Amino acid sequence: MTATADAEAAANELMPLAEYLGSTLRRLRALPPLDLDLTQAHGNVLAADVIAPHPFPAFDQAAIDGYAARWEDLAGAGRLGAHPAFGQFDTGPTRSVRLNVVGDLGAASWRPVRLTAGTCFSVAAGAPLPIGADVVVPVHWTDQGMAAVEILHAPKRGSGVRRAGEELAVGQVLATAGSYVTPPMVATFAAAGIGHVLVRPSPRVVVVATGDELVDVGRPSQPGQVVDANSHALTAAAVEAGALAYRIGICDDDPEGLRGLLEDQTLRADLIITTGGTGTGPGDMLRRVLSRPGTGRGTVEFTDVALCPGTALGFGTVGGEEVPVVCLPGEPGAALIGFEVLARPAIQLLAGAEPVFRPSVKAHLLETVSSPGGLREFRPAHVAERRGGGYTVQPLAGGPYTLSGLAEANGLLVLGERVTTAAAGSTVDVLLLDRRR
Known part of the structure; x- marks a missing residue:
């Protein structure tokens, strides 16, 4: 019997990796969940879906600084021209609309107010929208008047407005169990009125x-x-x-x-x-x-x-x-x-994270490599995206030099038990090593 045959016979007595991982990992259970303050939850894994208890925005509000008005009062104002290559531009003299400014509203305003025909409110971004308003005119489309304002151009109905629940509706799933809590998630939970989350x-x-x-x-x-x-x-x-x-x-x-x-x-x-x-x-x-x-x-x-x-x-x-x-x-x-x-x-x-294994991709092998028969080899490699899609993978030092190969690797080339040679140009599996955590 040759040395290669001896090695393969010995390898056949080993437990396949997939079988070993299946029998081993099923014995583990996720740690009991904790109810954590939102500021402490970042980096942990959610133990339950997070559902929005409140809408976001919580009320109709101005999305920009400008003048909150009724669109029908602006119908006579001139409009900007538009071209797909040049954007919006002024087409020349237009007829303006004059509205009385009956008040100022900031983000901290809380008293409900109502618009009447021919009037508007000066509003800051985030301010509650007056009842009856359905458009906010940008400041630079006006003469920026204080007691009365000239509206030079009429935006589309609904422009400059954020309606209650437009971004997050009540009952919407904000994140699912098994997801890592990220800074944007923390902001989303807080905006929806959530102060605590259940995490592992x-x-x-x-x-x-x-x-x-x-x-x-x-x-x-x-x-x-x-x-x-x-x-x-x-x-x-x-x-x-x-x-x-x-x-x-x-x-x-x-x-x-x-x-x-x-x-x-x-x-x-x-x-x-x-x-x-x-x-x-x-x-x-x-x-x-x-x-x-x-x-x-x-x-x-x-x-x-x-x-x-x-x-x-x-x-x-x-x-x-x-x-x-x-x-x-x-x-x-x-x-x-x-x-x-x-x-x-x-x-x-x-x-409690899902999935538990690193992501993998199919990649185009740039160099022929050999692998010991009967063993699933994980070899350090460098993965790169190809122009037009897909990936290439360059094998790095393996075998007795695996440590030095890992120091510069961003992936692990996976060669199955039946592979003894993988030819350049063939398609192989690669685990992606994310070093950013």
């Missing part, structure tokens, strides 16, 4: 790196020492995913120390992420410790998944509160890919 809290995520060989950042690796890049990177990734993330740092390969540390963190965590020790080698202590059932302590199941890079992933619960834990490989590139396929969706599920 941001998941509290604790990140722990394990291994006797680990040392903290600030010095280079030496034989027998490896700088802990993972806990820093995974904490940043959890924050990017919308979590409140806490880096605990390095835990040595001490079984009791590890158990105690994790149980202590269950008091403040909705999810724990570990990195390192997921394999079956002599130094992989975490897998041996967490896969043993403990009374009231939960159990973590480790699975060899058809994933490249990094095949060994762990998922389960720890502590009396049975806080979910995700165990990722120790190699930095594999840890970050493992975060993308398992930990990030877990955070999204706890937050």
